[in-house]
Amino acid sequence: MKMQDKKQAPREYLSFTLGAEEYGIDILSVQEIRGYDVVTRIPDAPDYIKGLVNLRGTIAPVVDLRLRFKLGRADYDSLTVMIVLNVRGRVVGIVVDSVCDVVPLTADQIAPAPDFGSSFDVSYLQGLASVNERMLILIDIEKLLGSADVALYAPVAAVPPSAIAA
Amino acid sequence: MSNRILAVDDSTSMRQMVCFTLASAGFEVTEAEDGLVALEIARKQKFDLVLADVNMPNMDGFSLVRALRGLAEYKFTPMLMLTTESTTEKKLEGKAAGATGWLVKPFVPEQLISTIKRVLA
Amino acid sequence: MSIDLARFHQAFFEESFERMDAMEQGLLQLEGGADNAETINDIFRAAHSIKGGAATFGFAAVAGFTHHVETLLDSVRNGSRGVDKPLVALLLRASDQVRALLNAARDGGNADAALSLQLQAELQAALAGDTAAVVAAPACAAVVVTAAAATSGWRIVFKPHRDLFASGNDPLRILRGLGTLGELESELHFAADLPGFAEIDPQQCYLSWTLRLCGAATEAEVREMFAWVEDECDLSIAPLAAGPVESAEPVHVNVVPITAATPVAAAAVAAPAAKSRAPAESSIRVSIDKIDGLINLVGELVITQASLTQYTRGLDPLVHERLLASVQQLEHTARLLQESVMSTRMLPIDSVFSRFPRMVHDLATRLNKQVRLQTVGEATELDKSVIEKIGDPLTHLVRNCIDHGIELPAVRVAAGKPAQGTMTLTAAHQGGQIVIEVIDDGRGLSRQRILDKARANGLVISDNASDSEVWNLIFAPGFSTAAEVTDVSGRGVGMDVVRRNIESLGGEVELRSQEGEGTSVRIRLPLTLAIVDGMFVDVGGETFIVPLIGVVESLQPAPEQIRRIAGQGQVLRLRDEYIPVISARELYRVPGAAREACQSIAVIIEADGFKLALLVDDLIGQQQAVIKSLEAHFRRVFGVAGATILGDGRVALIIDVTEVVRTCGRSLAA
Numbered sequence: 001m002k003m004q005d006k007k008q009a010p011r012e013y014l015s016f017t018l019g020a021e022e023y024g025i026d027i028l029s030v031q032e033i034r035g036y037d038v039v040t041r042i043p044d045a046p047d048y049i050k051g052l053v054n055l056r057g058t059i060a061p062v063v064d065l066r067l068r069f070k071l072g073r074a075d076y077d078s079l080t081v082m083i084v085l086n087v088r089g090r091v092v093g094i095v096v097d098s099v100c101d102v103v104p105l106t107a108d109q110i111a112p113a114p115d116f117g118s119s120f121d122v123s124y125l126q127g128l129a130s131v132n133e134r135m136l137i138l139i140d141i142e143k144l145l146g147s148a149d150v151a152l153y154a155p156v157a158a159v160p161p162s163a164i165a166a
Numbered sequence: 167m168s169n170r171i172l173a174v175d176d177s178t179s180m181r182q183m184v185c186f187t188l189a190s191a192g193f194e195v196t197e198a199e200d201g202l203v204a205l206e207i208a209r210k211q212k213f214d215l216v217l218a219d220v221n222m223p224n225m226d227g228f229s230l231v232r233a234l235r236g237l238a239e240y241k242f243t244p245m246l247m248l249t250t251e252s253t254t255e256k257k258l259e260g261k262a263a264g265a266t267g268w269l270v271k272p273f274v275p276e277q278l279i280s281t282i283k284r285v286l287a
Numbered sequence: 288m289s290i291d292l293a294r295f296h297q298a299f300f301e302e303s304f305e306r307m308d309a310m311e312q313g314l315l316q317l318e319g320g321a322d323n324a325e326t327i328n329d330i331f332r333a334a335h336s337i338k339g340g341a342a343t344f345g346f347a348a349v350a351g352f353t354h355h356v357e358t359l360l361d362s363v364r365n366g367s368r369g370v371d372k373p374l375v376a377l378l379l380r381a382s383d384q385v386r387a388l389l390n391a392a393r394d395g396g397n398a399d400a401a402l403s404l405q406l407q408a409e410l411q412a413a414l415a416g417d418t419a420a421v422v423a424a425p426a427c428a429a430v431v432v433t434a435a436a437a438t439s440g441w442r443i444v445f446k447p448h449r450d451l452f453a454s455g456n457d458p459l460r461i462l463r464g465l466g467t468l469g470e471l472e473s474e475l476h477f478a479a480d481l482p483g484f485a486e487i488d489p490q491q492c493y494l495s496w497t498l499r500l501c502g503a504a505t506e507a508e509v510r511e512m513f514a515w516v517e518d519e520c521d522l523s524i525a526p527l528a529a530g531p532v533e534s535a536e537p538v539h540v541n542v543v544p545i546t547a548a549t550p551v552a553a554a555a556v557a558a559p560a561a562k563s564r565a566p567a568e569s570s571i572r573v574s575i576d577k578i579d580g581l582i583n584l585v586g587e588l589v590i591t592q593a594s595l596t597q598y599t600r601g602l603d604p605l606v607h608e609r610l611l612a613s614v615q616q617l618e619h620t621a622r623l624l625q626e627s628v629m630s631t632r633m634l635p636i637d638s639v640f641s642r643f644p645r646m647v648h649d650l651a652t653r654l655n656k657q658v659r660l661q662t663v664g665e666a667t668e669l670d671k672s673v674i675e676k677i678g679d680p681l682t683h684l685v686r687n688c689i690d691h692g693i694e695l696p697a698v699r700v701a702a703g704k705p706a707q708g709t710m711t712l713t714a715a716h717q718g719g720q721i722v723i724e725v726i727d728d729g730r731g732l733s734r735q736r737i738l739d740k741a742r743a744n745g746l747v748i749s750d751n752a753s754d755s756e757v758w759n760l761i762f763a764p765g766f767s768t769a770a771e772v773t774d775v776s777g778r779g780v781g782m783d784v785v786r787r788n789i790e791s792l793g794g795e796v797e798l799r800s801q802e803g804e805g806t807s808v809r810i811r812l813p814l815t816l817a818i819v820d821g822m823f824v825d826v827g828g829e830t831f832i833v834p835l836i837g838v839v840e841s842l843q844p845a846p847e848q849i850r851r852i853a854g855q856g857q858v859l860r861l862r863d864e865y866i867p868v869i870s871a872r873e874l875y876r877v878p879g880a881a882r883e884a885c886q887s888i889a890v891i892i893e894a895d896g897f898k899l900a901l902l903v904d905d906l907i908g909q910q911q912a913v914i915k916s917l918e919a920h921f922r923r924v925f926g927v928a929g930a931t932i933l934g935d936g937r938v939a940l941i942i943d944v945t946e947v948v949r950t951c952g953r954s955l956a957a
Contacts, residue, residue, distance in 0.1 A: 040938040041829065042924055043875040052921070052930060052938040057587045059930045059938050061921040091920045153922050177336045179299035180343065187290055221332050235453070242490075244455040250339045258518065266455035267515030272342035272350070275290040284464055 010104035013129075015136055016083065016096040018065055019072030023096075024103060024129065024136045029085050033099055036062075036080035046151065053093060055084060061152060062093040068150065072097055087142050092152060103136065105129050110138060169286050170194045170211075174204040174218040174230065175248065180271075184217065184248070187275040188282065201225025205233050208240065215286055216245040217269075220260070228263040235264035244285045248273075292344050299340050300393045303349075306333040307386050308641065311379065315644040318375040327370075330378075331360040337385065346392040349385065352403050355410040356381050362414055376652075377413055379645070381406050440469065440502055440527040441509050446495035447520040456516050458494065464512045469502020499527065575671065578631055582817060585621075585628045586913040592621040593934035629815060632672070636714045636723070637665035639678050643685055643712065650689045657696050657707040658689055664714040669721045670815035673792060677723070677812065680788040683781060684725045684808050685710070692729030692806055702803065704728065720794075720836060721814055726807040732758060732800035755896050758798040762786045762895070786895075790945050792816065793836060793928070795894065811836070819914050819941060821931075823907035824890065827877035830939040831903070832912050832931060837944030839891040839898060841906060846885045859889055859900040866891060868900045869951045874926060875940070894948040901947070914941065926950075 013024035032055075039051030039062050048067035052059050062082065066074045074095075082093045113125035124147065126138040145152055171193050175181045178199075185195045196213070198204035202225040204218065216234060218227040225233075227247055234240040247260045247268040260268060269281055310333035313326050334357040341349035356378065362368040384398070384406050391398040443465070447458055465471050478493040487493070500509065506524060513522055592614075599607070599614050640662050651658040669677075693699075693708035700706050711726040734757050741748050741760050748760070764783040789796045794812035813819065813836060821832035822841070848860045849868070857868040868889070872881045887902040912931035917924060928943035 038937055040930075040940065041877075042921075043877075043927070043940075044925065052917070054932045054936050054938050057583065057590075057915075057932070059915045059917060059920065059932070151922070176332075177340055178302045179295045179340050180336075182298050183292065183295045183343065186295070190290065221335050223329070223332065242452050242455055244457075250335065250342070261454060261515075261518060264454055271339045275292070284460060287460060287463055 010106040010109075013103045013105055013136070013138060014083070015100040015103050015131075016081070017098050017100065018069065018096055021071060022100065022134055022136055024105075024138045025083075025085075025141045027102060029087050029141050031084045031086040031091065033081060033083050035078065036076055036082050036095055048150075049152070050095065053082075055091060055093070058091050060084070060091040060093055062095060063145075063150060063152065064095040066095065066097065085141060085145070087145055090145075090153075092145055103129075103131050105131070105136075105138075113137070168192050168194045169214040170196070171282070172196050172198060172204055172208055172213040172216045172218075174198045174201065174216070174222070174227065176200050176219060176222040180219070180248070183275070184278065187278050191279045191282070193282070201227060201230035201233075204230055208234060209237070212239050213243065215282065216240075216243060217282070218245065218247060220247055220249045220256070228260060228265070231260070231265050232263045246281070246285065296344060296393070299344050300389060303337045303340065303389050304386070306337055307382055307389070309333050310382055311645055312641060314375050314378050314382065315648060317370050318372065318648070324364075327360070327364050331357065331364045334360050334385075337389075341392070346388075348398065348400075348403070349388045349392050352381075352388055352407065353385055355407050356385065359410050359414050368414075374413060377406075377409055379648075381410060441498075441500045441504065441506065442525050442527050443498040443500060443509065444495070444523045445498060445513070445520060446522070447492045447516065449491045449493070451492045451516060451519050452490055454516075454519060456519065458492065458496070461512050461516065462496070462498070465498065465500055465509070468504035468508055468512070469500050471501075472499045473497070501527070573631075575632075578628075581628050582632070585625050586817075589621050589625055589913065590932045590934070590936070592617050594936060597934040625818075629670070629818065630668075632670050632815070632817075633668040634671055634674050635666045635668050636674065636677075636721070639674055639681060640665050640712055640714070642678070642682070646682070646685060647689060647710065650686065651693075654689065655695060656689060656693055658693055659707050659709045661709060661711040662713070663711065667714040667716060667721060668814075669812070670817065672816045673721075673812055673814070676788065676792055677810075680785045680810070681712075681723070681725070683785050685712070687782075688725055688727045688729065688806070692727040692731075694730050698730075716814070717811075721812050723810045723812070724807055725810075726805065728805040731802040731804050731806050732761070732798075733802050737761065754799075755797075758800060759896055761798065762796070790894075793819070793834060795836070795945075797896075817914060819912050819931075820909065821912045821941065822890065822909055823912075823939075824871070824888070824903040825905040825907055826871045826875065826903050827879045829875075829877055830907065830933060830937075831871065831875070832939055832941045833890055833892065833901070834928070834941065834944060835909065837892045837894060837948075839893050841888055841890040844885050844887075844889050844900075849884045857884060859884075861891065861900075864898065866898045866900045867951070868902060869947070870902045871942075872902070872904075874901075874947065874951070892944045892948055894945040897948050899948045899951060901942075912939075912941065 012027040014027045014030050015022055015024045017023070037053055039053050041051045042049060042061070045051070048064050050062040050064050053062055064074055066072050076095075079098070080095060081097075081099050082095050083099065084091065084093050109131075110127040110129045113122050113127050124140055124144040126140045129136040129138060144150060171188055173181060173184045173188065173195055174197070175184065176199050181197050181199065185197050188195045196207060196211070198207055200222045201218070204216070205225065208216065216231070218230050220227040227249075231245050231247070234243070234245065244266040245264065247265045248271060249256065249260070249268050250271045257268060266285070267281075269278065273281075310330050313330040313333070316326050317330070334353055338350050338353040338357050341347075341353060359368075359374075359378070363370060363374070368374075384402060387398040388403070390396070445458070445461070447456075451458065462471065462473060474497040476495045476497065478495070481487075481493050509524055510517075513520070595614050596618055599611060602611065604611055643662075644660055647658050647660045688710055693710065694702070694704075696706035699708060709728050711724070713722075713724045713726070715722050734754065737757055737760055738748060738750070738752075746760065746763075748756070761782050762785075786796050789810055789812070792812055793816065794810060797809045797811070798806065799809070800806040813834075819832070820835040822835055822838055824831050824833060842861075844859055850858050850860060850865070852858055858865040859868050860866075868884060870881055870884075870887075871877070872879070882902075882904060884902055887904060888906055889900040889902055890906075892899050892901055914929045915931060917927060917930050924940075926943050926947045927940045928946075929941045930938050931941060933939050
């Protein structure tokens with residue numbers, strides 16, 4: 001964070017839960033919030049990449065952050081929520097337990113993230129914020145989704161030899 | 167009512183330039199990309215002035231002027247040739263075809279407007 | 288009013304480059320023996336128009352150089368100079384320079400000025416060499432200014448001929464013009480033979496004037512006013528200081544001061560800007576983004592329509608007769624709409640073919656070869672996206688063909704062939720695809736030399752390999768890059784790149800050759816990259832789409848057709864062939880137990896001449912699918928060329944046949 005941000009107007013964050021923890025992401029990267037729908041499985045994708053959905057003509061991958069970071073149980077029912085993000089033109093859906101609210105935060109309300117206490121690698125965090133005695137873990141969603149940890153945009157792997165009919 | 171001008175040139179950029187210039191001077195401009203098209207348009211609608219390039223496919227400017235002069239409505243209509251040919255020979259050929267006068271390319275928009283205004287005054 | 292001409296520059300450049308293309312084509316036609324006046328006229332007009340535009344828009348270097356080209360062309364046009372090979376070659380080089388100058392003018396760079404001068408000299412020499420030629424007037428004729436010192440004014444006697452009006456001229460216009468130069472007094476005279484009122488022909492001019500113009504105007508300025516009518520009147524202009532001017536007997540004298548600005552002229556300025564109408568245009572330029580946006584929307588519409596069809600399928604046709612009829616009508620209209628929107632992106636392949644005559648000409652000249660280029664089916668249309676990407680691979684093939692395929696004239700004659708080689712480019716639609724062929728009657732490929740080369744490179748290949756297997760070696764990466772392969776194979780560097788390019792477009796390349804007789808490269812491409820004709824298949828409840836272009840056939844194998852080869856998996860015996868078998872379920876990791884091969888459907892897919900039997904559970908049907916890129920929002924997935932949206936809104940994957948065959952087929956065959 002740059003110093004000059006401290007004086008600026010609050011930024012808005014969308015808060016959601018994964019298991020017992022509450023997280024926040026910059027609202028500007030949120031395109032829409034919708035229910036979890038049927039996905040088309042992607043061959044050889046890790047379990048947390050649920051598949052592909054049709055978002056009004058755009059085909060986008062869906063990532064279940066609960067599975068990726070082993071938070072809570074990955075149930076899918078009529079209440080399961082998907083946040084559709086648009087990060088630098090790339091559209092991706094993330095599955096979360098629930099969406100809470102929109103929280104305005106000024107820079108001085110955000111403390112740097114300590115090197116523990118989160119299931120995330122600290123480099124994906126923007127910081128921690130305390131709101132009405134709740135602790136909000138702010139995620140740098142662009143960094144997280146672009147990371148090798150999530151492997152959304154990694155180059156294709158070589159064909160597994162086991163794919164060949166025995 | 168503003169004067170109606172038929173601008174004929176096979177070059178898109180020249181046509182754009184001529185039409186834009188004349189339209190911004192308040193004239194009502196109709197464009198045609200060769201003599202044949204121009205003739206067809208001119209038969210359907212009367213123009214106060216015809217501005218035609220000489221070298222065009224299908225029907226050149228001289229032939230257009232000759233054909234238009236043969237029509238009763240265009241017997242006395244001013245018709246100017248837009249031409250790069252500055253030789254007397256070419257000018258005479260244009261006159262023989264019935265052209266009123268000419269405007270030698272290259273010209274700047276201001277020249278075009280002042281010439282047209284002089285003719286339509 | 289000041290008008291910025293820069294707004295017309297883009298149109299000027301676009302148009303000029305188009306005209307240069309036309310000019311070049313015309314020149315090549317001339318060289319090819321066509322000698323009709325129309326071609327020459329077209330070429331002349333191209334140069335003429337570029338010169339005029341360049342001068343108008345202020346590109347002096349372009350206008351100046353093109354003037355010399357035009358002058359030479361004019362002498363050809365008026366028949367004072369014949370067309371020969373050196374002339375065409377010179378004009379081609381000059382047209383390159385016009386292009387270079389245009390580029391420089393557009394991009395703000397500098398063209399090679401020395402080259403301009405040299406070519407200019409050559410053009411002039413070509414013109415001078417022709418004695419009958421008359422040197423044309425310079426492009427921008429300056430008004431000849433007589434050195435007469437300004438006098439206090441001019442006495443002008445202006446006697447129009449009777450038929451002055453017939454040229455659309457009007458004496459009043461000229462008098463008004465003179466009025467702008469100074470203070471004007473006029474004396475009006477009626478003609479001596481003025482007929483009685485009843486006999487007057489109103490279309491004739493019976494008037495003449497004696498004018499006194501006071502002011503600093505030069506004689507040239509005064510003459511300029513009469514420029515359009517100088518051969519339609521008797522005119523004398525003399526300084527006011529000079530003696531009295533003889534004039535016609537004044538019958539009636541009427542002195543009218545004429546002022547410069549007439550109210551009419553002022554009104555014209557104030558009139559609202561009229562919209563220019565363009566009824567004559569038969570085409571318009573639309574940005575490709577707009578069309579692509581339209582195509583996307585239509586794609587969505589088709590998907591929505593498909594889901595409507597699906598939802599209404601179960602309805603009772605008696606109860607919902609009108610709804611079902613409407614849905615059917617919608618389906619029909621949506622399909623027509625999609626077709627017509629797609630067709631707006633279709634361009635004739637001529638836009639690619641047209642670059643080759645020049646290239647063939649230049650290359651053949653450089654290599655001292657004689658090549659005749661034939662094109663067939665230039666009007667065949669295909670999608671703009673394919674057109675854009677097909678140029679490079681085709682250029683490569685054409686270049687290879689002249690460089691390595693067609694022999695030197697002496698060699699050809701010794702082999703009993705005509706000295707001039709023939710290269711043919713063809714394009715044709717064939718069942719929803721376009722087939723492009725590059726055919727030459729050159730030396731062809733040598734099977735033995737390719738085999739030798741392959742073995743030297745460490746490739747294992749049997750002497751009994753089929754011709755197509757041998758020709759396929761040429762496409763192997765690295766194979767053709769060895770220095771001497773060019774001579775061995777008769778095909779040049781980079782055929783692997785050509786094939787990769789074609790395949791990335793969803794197409795395939797096939798090569799046929801007969802040693803000594805020639806070579807033919809056949810390219811098969813989808814007409815568009817936006818839609819694929821697909822076979823929809825079911826694998827464990829999931830839908831996949833196999834592009835039809837890669838499907839040979841599909842069948843339900845009988846148990847005896849399936850053989851197991853130790854350590855290599857299964858093969859399917861189909862007529863005389865043994866085709867490796869791969870299960871789509873395993874390939875795409877579809878959950879659930881695999882079926883026996885003989886309980887599945889085998890879809891025989893083919894790429895690079897290799898076949899593979901892809902086992903699927905069921906065939907759903909054939910349909911067109913709108914291709915969506917996966918990579919826009921996700922990484923590339925092995926064996927998947929893209930995705931599409933099904934009628935129910937779900938996503939289905941499109942199988943990348945080439946990748947699957949190449950990876951799995953090869954590893955089985957090895």
